[in-house]
Amino acid sequence: MDETPTVSSFNAQPNDEEYELRTISQTRHLVTKDDSARERSSAQRIFQKGGVGQFLFGTSVGWRIYLAFLVFWVGGCQFGTLLMNRFILWTGTYKFPYPLTLTLLQLCITHLFLLGFAALTRGLAGPLRTIGLGNIVAPSRAYNKGNRPTRYTGGLRTKSVFSNISHWFLHGSGGIAGGGLFEYQRNAAKHVLPAAIVFLGRIVLSNISLAYAVMPMYMISRIAIVPLTLILTAVLLRQQHSIQTMSAAIIATMNLLMTSIRSGERDPWESVVAGVSSSLFVALYPVLLLRGYRQLVSDLVPQGDLLSATDSQTSTVSTGTKEETRAYWRALHYTSSLTIVMLIPFVLISGELRQISRNCYFLDVPWFWFLMSCASLGGFGVFSSFLLLVKATSPLSANFVSLPRSVFQIVVLSKFKMPAHSWVGAGLCILSCLWYCLARIREGRGRGSFGGL
Numbered sequence: 001m002d003e004t005p006t007v008s009s010f011n012a013q014p015n016d017e018e019y020e021l022r023t024i025s026q027t028r029h030l031v032t033k034d035d036s037a038r039e040r041s042s043a044q045r046i047f048q049k050g051g052v053g054q055f056l057f058g059t060s061v062g063w064r065i066y067l068a069f070l071v072f073w074v075g076g077c078q079f080g081t082l083l084m085n086r087f088i089l090w091t092g093t094y095k096f097p098y099p100l101t102l103t104l105l106q107l108c109i110t111h112l113f114l115l116g117f118a119a120l121t122r123g124l125a126g127p128l129r130t131i132g133l134g135n136i137v138a139p140s141r142a143y144n145k146g147n148r149p150t151r152y153t154g155g156l157r158t159k160s161v162f163s164n165i166s167h168w169f170l171h172g173s174g175g176i177a178g179g180g181l182f183e184y185q186r187n188a189a190k191h192v193l194p195a196a197i198v199f200l201g202r203i204v205l206s207n208i209s210l211a212y213a214v215m216p217m218y219m220i221s222r223i224a225i226v227p228l229t230l231i232l233t234a235v236l237l238r239q240q241h242s243i244q245t246m247s248a249a250i251i252a253t254m255n256l257l258m259t260s261i262r263s264g265e266r267d268p269w270e271s272v273v274a275g276v277s278s279s280l281f282v283a284l285y286p287v288l289l290l291r292g293y294r295q296l297v298s299d300l301v302p303q304g305d306l307l308s309a310t311d312s313q314t315s316t317v318s319t320g321t322k323e324e325t326r327a328y329w330r331a332l333h334y335t336s337s338l339t340i341v342m343l344i345p346f347v348l349i350s351g352e353l354r355q356i357s358r359n360c361y362f363l364d365v366p367w368f369w370f371l372m373s374c375a376s377l378g379g380f381g382v383f384s385s386f387l388l389l390v391k392a393t394s395p396l397s398a399n400f401v402s403l404p405r406s407v408f409q410i411v412v413l414s415k416f417k418m419p420a421h422s423w424v425g426a427g428l429c430i431l432s433c434l435w436y437c438l439a440r441i442r443e444g445r446g447r448g449s450f451g452g453l
Contacts, residue, residue, distance in 0.1 A: 053132020077381030084375035109376035139178030205278035213271035221275025228283035251433035258425030286395035
């Protein structure tokens with residue numbers, strides 16, 4: 001997304017070809033420096049109807065709290081998922097060194113978590129709208145042009161029961177995005193397909209590298225993620241990065257490299273190649289995810305029409321629109337579904353299933369599936385909130401979160417026993433990350449916005 005945060009966590013960007021940057025003052029009535037009294041009053045009304053949404057998305061303090069929550073949530077979920085996968089792949093009685101099958105199982109469980117979360121938001125739609133967070137409620141029905149829900153009347157009586165059931169699954173209600181359990185629309189799938197392909201390469205190659213590399217070498221092989229993101233955002237999204245932003249990002253990356261270097265450690269070349277290759281997919285994923293999301297919003301809003309707000313009661317601050325909310329859930333649904341479908345042939349061809357049938361005797365043990373569910377829960381946390389972080393900040397900032405998280409996980413997994421150069425690199429990396437945050441906040445203020453990442 002653009003360098004400046006928007007008011008809405010589900011806010012859409014212009015659907016022009018270059019996705020030009022737009023300031024918040026052009027799209028929402030915001031709190032400026034001269035409106036500090038209004039901002040204080042908004043913070044005081046947090047316990048009134050719609051107050052939470054108004055505070056988070058209508059005040060600079062609330063917006064920064066929202067950004068900080070997303071950063072810590074995504075970083076924490078990534079760290080937890082990595083720890084669980086490391087444990088499942090490497091250690092314990094239930095060691096499961098099959099990265100492709102592991103990835104497929106966790107994707108399927110994550111998809112179930114998405115279905116449950118979407119149903120939960122629908123069940124809590126009333127309370128969420130009361131506190132001003134109705135924009136996170138998943139759509140309950142499929143969408144067609146004209147803003148009318150798609151309903152199935154049953155057709156001719158001669159139609160088979162199977163046809164009726166299949167129509168409900170593909171074009172019914174519920175599911176993740178409101179179009180049924182297996183919702184499929186060609187245009188929506190076409191928009192999300194590039195991001196799904198990159199997401200597949202990202203998680204498969206990352207898990208292959210994680211399965212065979214020690215942690216420092218795993219970090220070194222993926223050290224180019226942030227520099228590649230700088231290049232890709234400049235080329236594909238035509239974003240211009242300031243000298244301070246580029247300097248902070250490059251210096252933080254170099255210090256992470258210093259933190260990760262260990263002497264006398266060697267790893268299989270397969271893990272190194274997989275880690276290096278995954279860097280390109282990790283850097284490209286938020287760029288294509290954001291572009292696919294914008295195209296989904298563009299499809300839902302006919303040219304010349306305005307986005308329809310989800311809550312008519314909030315005339316001053318809008319926390320989202322129906323089209324943006326539906327596009328968000330569609331992005332999750334199609335990315336997850338397409339990734340699972342594309343991964344199944346690779347699992348079958350790899351021969352892992354035959355090895356699992358011969359060597360694994362604990363697939364009926366509840367503890368093993370509890371570990372898989374915990375790892376999938378962390379993956380669900382990252383998958384469902386990563387798009388929010390990309391939209392609220394930018395693809396660069398979303399990937400930059402991995403730098404301080406990587407420093408923290410190296411220190412923790414090393415049990416706080418590292419050589420002197422690693423401690424120096426860790427300290428300098430944290431300082432560079434703070435420099436990056438200050439630079440981005442300063443740039444946001446310069447554009448007349450709340451200021452953010």
